[in-house]
């Protein structure tokens with residue numbers, strides 16, 4: 001029997017306990033021995049929970065217990081979760097986490113600590129909820145130079161955009177539904193502003209390159225300024241509007257990275273992901289394309305990935321630790337945003353002579369979009385030659401018109 005502890009008994013932590021109980025026999029077969037949840041650390045008590053008798057409010061009860069081999073961190077954030085993760089690793093406990101904010105911000109430090117102790121630090125559940133992507137990207141695709149990792153990395157915003165589009169409901173209602181389902185972060189700002197997707201993209205980029213990418217370097221826009229007309233343009237163009245994270249490896253080994261709402265063709269493989277689902281497209285130079293699709297958030301899907309890491313860890317106890325580490329280098333990995341290429345739909349309140357718009361965008365191309373019932377003017381730009389973000393921003397400033405907004409195209 002392997003004893004484990006869970007730190008943080010919220011949506012995901014209690015999901016880990018539920019999966020361990022629900023699938024105890026199958027898990028025992030795979031791990032080679034049963035998994036026993038010996039302690040649960042939380043500020044609260046859970047008297048009605050089947051594991052309520054394991055709750056402790058003292059972290060020492062876990063760190064000082066030599067029988068506990070593996071600690072699950074499902075607290076979230078970078079405050080107490082960082083301190084307790086450090087202490088768990090220093091105490092020689094293998095750590096399994098779903099905490100993408102912590103991995104994105106402090107991954108190198110925690111991985112180095114685990115490496116020094118020859119123990120595992122595993123974070124499959126930090127990206128894509130229940131979808132296997134961290135280990136497949138690191139292991140199964142290791143023969144490739146990965147040129148592209150792109151997709152829908154946040155279940156909450158995908159749920160909101162899907163519901164707004166398909167059910168015609170308002171943003172606030174869709175958000176509260178997502179919160180009821182347990183998809184959103186405690187503070188949903190991280191979902192809505194694109195930060196959660198950005199952290200996941202930085203983790204995937206770091207695995208791809210084997211070098212740490214600081215998520216703060218990644219240009220990030222969320223969905224809070226999306227307006228109903230944006231969704232109407234998407235329908236008009238046979239596209240969907242999705243919050244997409246994209247890592248593209250450039251010839252000079254820099255990466256073009258962005259998280260932003262984008263218009264994507266309805267027939268594109270990534271666009272199949274609606275509701276809470278995530279879809280991550282990986283393109284390698286030997287493999288071609290592979291799509292990773294499934295439930296990107298929620299209690300049991302995320303717990304599925306956490307428990308899989310626990311099983312993997314249990315199977316390797318006493319052997320080489322499981323570590324996917326990143327080197328920390330001084331080089332500029334993320335290409336400055338202004339230098340990255342862009343194609344976009346530009347929405348204008350005023351009508352401008354077509355010659356004026358075409359003259360301004362010159363060889364990059366500008367074609368008008370006529371959307372019925374929308375009393376405004378829109379242009380698709382940058383489809384004929386490579387237009388950079390900086391060039392687009394400069395041209396939007398030069399337009400003698402009120403720019404309502406611009407939405408990028410996923411290409």
Ligand code: HSE
Pocket residue numbers: 126128129153154155156157183184185191196296297298
């Ligand atoms: N809030 C996150 C999401 C949870 O909606 O994708 C899973 O990481």
